[in-house]
Amino acid sequence: MTTEPAPPLATIAAALRRERQRAGISLTELARRAKIAKSTLSQLESGLGNPSVETLWALGVALDVPFSRLVEPTPPAVRVIRAGQGPRVRSEHADFTSTLLAAGSPHVRRDVYVIALEPGQVRVAEAHTPRSVEHVVVAAGRLRAGPGTDLVDLDPGDYVTFPGDVPHRYEALTPGTFAVLVMEHP
Incomplete structure (x- = not known):
């Protein structure tokens, strides 16, 4: 462990x-x-x-x-984040970890994360800032994600996008699930 x-x-x-x-x-x-x-x-x-x-x-x-x-602290000009490193924050309601890879500049509000999930508790997310959009690409495992009424099951390599300004959820369907999440903020 x-x-x-x-x-x-x-x-x-x-x-x-x-x-x-x-x-x-x-x-x-x-x-x-x-x-x-x-x-x-x-x-x-x-x-x-x-x-x-x-x-x-x-x-x-x-x-x-x-x-x-x-x-995220102010990044240097060249930045490398090795697998398993970076600022990680865990959910208190599900086996869900978010690792920020890159934050958008003040003029380009786009953030890139790696999310790791395990089967069990579902990660339920409240609505984010108005007009935000989430883009997800599954890297390993199987993931169910999206707004409550439009959940989709995703396999490695699958992509989904959905509004981030409505309640939504993430659920690992297999152990070792992880994905790349890109958040766009207006």
């Missing part, structure tokens, strides 16, 4: 402070909008705690920024 590295807490803390200040809102207001406890947000801005994917998505939606802007 391998141990997951800690989320990039210092990066998350700095990003939350930066984006909250950019938005011109208080800690209390951001906590209210994200529907999380003010004490949780205060801990995260202090570099403490262990934020889940769901908490970071809620904060991203409340701040109107992509998830990636909260977890």
